[in-house]
Amino acid sequence: MYPIRLWSVRHAHGLSRFYSLFSRLAPVVCKPLAKVLGTQRLEAVLQPIEKHAKGLFFDCQMCGQCVLSATGMACPMNCAKEMRNGPCGGVRANGHCEVKPEMRCVWVEATAGAKRIAPDHLAHPTPLLPAVDRKKQGKSTWIEVVHGRKDPAFAPPPGPRTTPEAEGSPFETACRSGEFIVTVEIAPPDSADPADLLARAERFRGLVHGMNITDGAGGNCHMSSVAASAILAAAGLNPVYQVACRDRNRIAIQGDILGAAALGVRNVLCLTGDDVSQGDHPQAKPVFDLDAVSLLHVARGMVDRGEFASGRPLATPPRLFIGATCNPFVPPHADRIANLEKKITAGARFIQTQFCFDVPLLEDFMREVRARGLHEKARIIVGVGTLSSARALRWMGEHVPGVHIPEALLARIAAAADQKAEAKQICIETIQAIRAIEGVAGVHLMGHKNDQTLAEIIREAGIAPFFAPKTTSPTWLFTAARHNNQETEHERHE
16 A cells, blocks of 8 residues: 555645545535434444545554644554654654654655645644544544534644743753753663762763753663653752653653652653664564654643643642754755744744754754744754764764764764864864854753763863852762751751
8 A cells, every 4th residue: 555655645735625625515415414324323334435545545544533634645643653743853864764764754755745735835834733532543534524523733732831930940041041051961870879870960060051861762771761850850950851752651751740840850851752673672562642742732731721631630730841852954854844843833942953963954954943933932952962983973873863974074083093082073163163053042962971071072162051060969869858858847946
């Protein structure tokens, strides 16, 4: 069926016009039948016809929430991550799927189809598609058309709502102030002892506005992101809690978000997540109940409306500064702006990008960001970083989803007498070039097991924040908290 699916995308304009005609005629023709047969019996007649017709043309998975008219006649349920709001950041350089390399990315197809339906598709508001309602799996959507019900696009949260300054994190405060933002990425340890995590984080005390704590990056298992973030928060540091949709459903994710907020975490980064097949547990079952956009919508609902995704109210809503990621450096390059706009519309107030090794590509992206005014709605923080050699960087470019490294840069590092020093110098040059681009709000530093070099880059690039580092000793957080509580109690009785 795959060749026919591609044919349908190529003929998206004609199929869209046919669907528009069908949606106008179906209520007229079928409503009288619904009165005679009843809705359930009519659906029983329509469902097998719909299943076979859509299966033939679109490889339809019968999710019960058909969105083909909004996705260029490419069924998003064929995405290996079941993303309803793609593409993900791991699209390969040839436009193929991160998870299934033999298959063209469904969202690259969807973008091509959307252009055929409306060549000026970027001029229209980007529809936000809800997470799949599993109760509707296998049901007919044609019956919804018969009854004249609207497409299942949802509205963004009410707002904008901002956390009172006294309750916001230092990271959020810095973003509001317009200061050049500096964040760093830290992977949680493979240990139940927090000492290593705290020691690594201490390298960056006073050097950054926030420390991203990864959530099973690359599909590899480490200490949980929510626990590691809580450890840093209680140690007087400022974590950015990364939440990936790969491993947990919407129930578990919302519970973790509440738990993180209760433990003092104030910043959340919403991610879809990497494929498990490249990690250390390739036999694991991925979840992907949500994608990054629907997670943003859920998280903002908790913060803005004070309710779970189910609509049940929260006793105390969390106070969170919520962000997302984007990747301007992989296909579909020119249309990545639509995915960014979705995330900002869904509630992202800061954006962190994948590694930038190609400044001209970033400049092209930021030109479109400024044209659409997106830099005024969310702070754009560009990912930068380094590794110790050209060989290590080449491996990352070939094996880490979504990383693009120009050949000229690799050649420059390979030709250097001291490759590590040259890679570090290129990172500093990249930061200075990025800083000059209008609309860029800061940089996000990354580099596996390269903490010392990243700290040196921050100092040598002259981008350390202008605030005095706290001098609190990095004692284990719960011990310190318990001791402080005991002292406070003692003072009350004196």
